[in-house]
Amino acid sequence: MGSINIRPHFQNRALLKHTHTQSLYAMNAGDGPLSYVQNSSYQRGIIDVAKPIIEQEIATKLDIKQIYSNNPNGFCTIADFGCSTGHNSFPVMQLITQAINRKLEYSSHKIPEFHVYFNDVVTNDFNTLFSSLPRDRLYSAAAVPGDFHGRLLPEHSLHFGYSAWSLQWLTEIPKVVADRDSPAWNKGEILYRGDIKEVCEAYLEQYSRDIESFLKSRAVEMVGGGLIAFLVPGVPEFWNPEIEYSFPSGLNLLGSCLIDMAKQGRLSKPKVDSFNLPFYFTTQQQLKAILERSHSFSIERMEILDNPGKYTLASANARAAFFRAGLERMLTNHFGSEIIDELFDLYTKKLIASPVFVNPDNDKSIVILVVLKRKID
Numbered sequence: 001m002g003s004i005n006i007r008p009h010f011q012n013r014a015l016l017k018h019t020h021t022q023s024l025y026a027m028n029a030g031d032g033p034l035s036y037v038q039n040s041s042y043q044r045g046i047i048d049v050a051k052p053i054i055e056q057e058i059a060t061k062l063d064i065k066q067i068y069s070n071n072p073n074g075f076c077t078i079a080d081f082g083c084s085t086g087h088n089s090f091p092v093m094q095l096i097t098q099a100i101n102r103k104l105e106y107s108s109h110k111i112p113e114f115h116v117y118f119n120d121v122v123t124n125d126f127n128t129l130f131s132s133l134p135r136d137r138l139y140s141a142a143a144v145p146g147d148f149h150g151r152l153l154p155e156h157s158l159h160f161g162y163s164a165w166s167l168q169w170l171t172e173i174p175k176v177v178a179d180r181d182s183p184a185w186n187k188g189e190i191l192y193r194g195d196i197k198e199v200c201e202a203y204l205e206q207y208s209r210d211i212e213s214f215l216k217s218r219a220v221e222m223v224g225g226g227l228i229a230f231l232v233p234g235v236p237e238f239w240n241p242e243i244e245y246s247f248p249s250g251l252n253l254l255g256s257c258l259i260d261m262a263k264q265g266r267l268s269k270p271k272v273d274s275f276n277l278p279f280y281f282t283t284q285q286q287l288k289a290i291l292e293r294s295h296s297f298s299i300e301r302m303e304i305l306d307n308p309g310k311y312t313l314a315s316a317n318a319r320a321a322f323f324r325a326g327l328e329r330m331l332t333n334h335f336g337s338e339i340i341d342e343l344f345d346l347y348t349k350k351l352i353a354s355p356v357f358v359n360p361d362n363d364k365s366i367v368i369l370v371v372l373k374r375k376i377d
């Protein structure tokens with residue numbers, strides 16, 4: 001009997017590769033008080049700012065001919081990579097389908113069928129997403145669970161890709177930061193701080209590798225002339241941690257709570273030492289350098305957006321709930337669920353006590369909007 005040949009690029013890399021890292025834990029499920037649905041107004045804020053830009057890019061740059069090549073009846077495939085429970089994704093999917101529709105109304109082409117693929121990790125709460133799909137949508141919807149650094153969709157099938165607040169997730173913690181004998185050992189911290197060059201470099205290298213594998217997979221999936229828009233959280237080239245904060249410093253403050261709890265005997269110290277967050281917050285220049293190395297995509301637009309969502313986290317409780325909705329499953333997996341309430345109570349107290357964190361105007365985190373076009377081979 002002959003053996004069955006399974007094409008390896010569709011294997012579930014999430015299960016094969018990431019079993020022992022802190023990566024790939026989904027956002028808090030459902031729509032209750034601690035859910036991502038209820039605690040992602042920060043992320044939601046940037047969408048209204050990005051919408052008119054995405055609309056304009058579709059109107060001026062999307063290559064309509066590609067939607068109909070080898071496909072005379074026309075269908076248009078859109079995917080959101082890292083959609084979570086969908087409530088921040090739906091308005092963007094609506095906007096993209098409407099913008100393409102509008103563009104085609106003025107052409108001789110038939111309006112295509114729209115198919116939207118919602119991607120996230122396998123543990124994502126897709127039930128909440130599908131039970132809250134808007135009724136008046138222009139598209140059919142399907143889930144594509146799996147790691148977006150690998151192949152998810154058929155070759156040459158994707159016309160428009162989108163990803164918001166997701167590319168900061170690394171596939172794994174750089175090994176050297178967990179190695180006691182390495183100059184890049186990140187002792188007692190849960191994320192790079194900026195003061196140990198080797199630690200920052202290790203995180204940046206992992207980030208570059210991950211963005212490159214994301215683009216490599218999308219290059220196979222996308223049609224030539226198709227567009228992909230990203231909203232990527234990052235940090236400015238320079239900011240002053242004495243009087244300002246950004247994503248990494250907010251997370252380092254959480255790390256200081258874990259250390260305090262270890263000192264009080266509430267957690268084991270080696271457990272804290274072995275916990276590292278799989279995130280990297282890029283600068284615009286670092287991201288540009290990575291994207292420019294791609295032979296498959298051209299950069300059509302790249303700019304820093306000001307996020308009005310920061311004013312929705314004006315209270316320490318709201319800021320703590322925002323981090324909790326994104327990190328709880330990862331923290332629970334490493335430390336157990338019994339410490340989570342205490343950890344975030346302590347975090348809230350530290351936020352209140354800090355003169356830097358009390359004012360959202362001090363939040364210097366940035367969001368980088370990037371629009372790439374798949375080159376025609």
Ligand SMILES: C[S@@+](CC[C@H](N)C(=O)[O-])C[C@H]1O[C@@H](n2cnc3c(N)ncnc32)[C@H](O)[C@@H]1O
Pocket residue numbers: 024025026027040043044081082083084085088089119120121124146147148149163164165166169326
């Ligand atoms: C902060 S949420 C952003 C959700 C949504 N895009 C928004 O704008 O609110 C990041 C999402 O990316 C997903 N994610 C992270 N790494 C991923 C990967 N390698 N493959 C697929 N999804 C991933 C997470 O599970 C999470 O749902």
